[in-house]
Amino acid sequence: MVGQRVVGEINVGCGECELCRTGDPRHCSKRTVLGIVGRDGAHAEFLRLPLMNLLPVPEKIADEHAVFAEPLAAACGIMERTPVTKDKKVAVIGDGKLGLLCAQAMALTGAPVLLIGHHPEKMRIAERRGIETATAKNAAGKRHEFDVVVEASGSASAFDTAVCLLRPRGVLVLKSTFHGTSEINAATIVVNEISIIGSRCGRLAPALDLLKKGAIDVDSLISEEYPLRDGLLAMERGAKKGILKVLLRP
Ligand SMILES: [Zn+2]
Incomplete structure (x- = not known):
C-alpha cells in the first residue's frame, strides 16, 4: 500500500466483538470514527487507520472525484437498509451534497426518483442525470405516492413532508441528523404503518466502483x-x- 492513493473506511472497530468478527465494525460499541470519535481526522497533520480499512483508489479515478467516496458510500448505504428497485417510487428531500448523491445513487437502480429542493442550480445537477425535481410546494400534490422517502435536508419540518409523501406501509429513511429534537405525528405513522429507518455509513468498495464508471456526477458538486x-x-x-x-x- 505504501505510495498508493487510498480511501479509508472511517469506522474502526475493536476487532474482538461479534460485529467486528463478522467484518463490519460500523456498529461496534467500542469503535472510533475518523475525525468524529476518538481519532484524528483529515484536518490533522497525520492521521492513522488500520490497513484493513484502506482501499486503493483505481487509477481512473481523479483525486477530486475520490474524495466523494465516503459520502457516496453513505448514499449507497440506503440500499443496505431498504431495497430500492425500479418498481419503487422514491423521493429525496434536500438538494445539498448528500441529497444529490442519494438521488443519483438510487436513480441508478432504475427507480423513478424525485428530488425535492429549493435551489434551481442544484436541482439542475440532478435533472442532467434524468432525475425529476420539484419544490416542496409542488411536491405537496404528490401525497401518498412514494414507496421510499429519504430525508437528507436536515430540516425538522421535512419529517412531516416525508410522512405525507409516503404511501401506506412506505419507508422513511432518515439520512441527515437533525440538530435538536423533532416532534413527530405518531398517529399518522401508526395508521399508515410507516417504517422509519436510520441510515449512516455505507461501504467504500461499491462507491469506488460507481466513481470508476463515471456513473455519478460529482464534478458538479465541487463549488x-x-x-x-x-x-x-x-x-x-x-x-x-x-x-x-x-x-x-x-
Ligand atoms: Zn468491535
Missing part, C-alpha cells in the same frame, strides 16, 4: 477549490450556505 495555504478561507467558504463541496489541494 470551489483552494491551495492548502488558503485553508482558512476554504473553511469559511465551505461553511457558507448554498456552497457544495470545497476542495483543498495540498
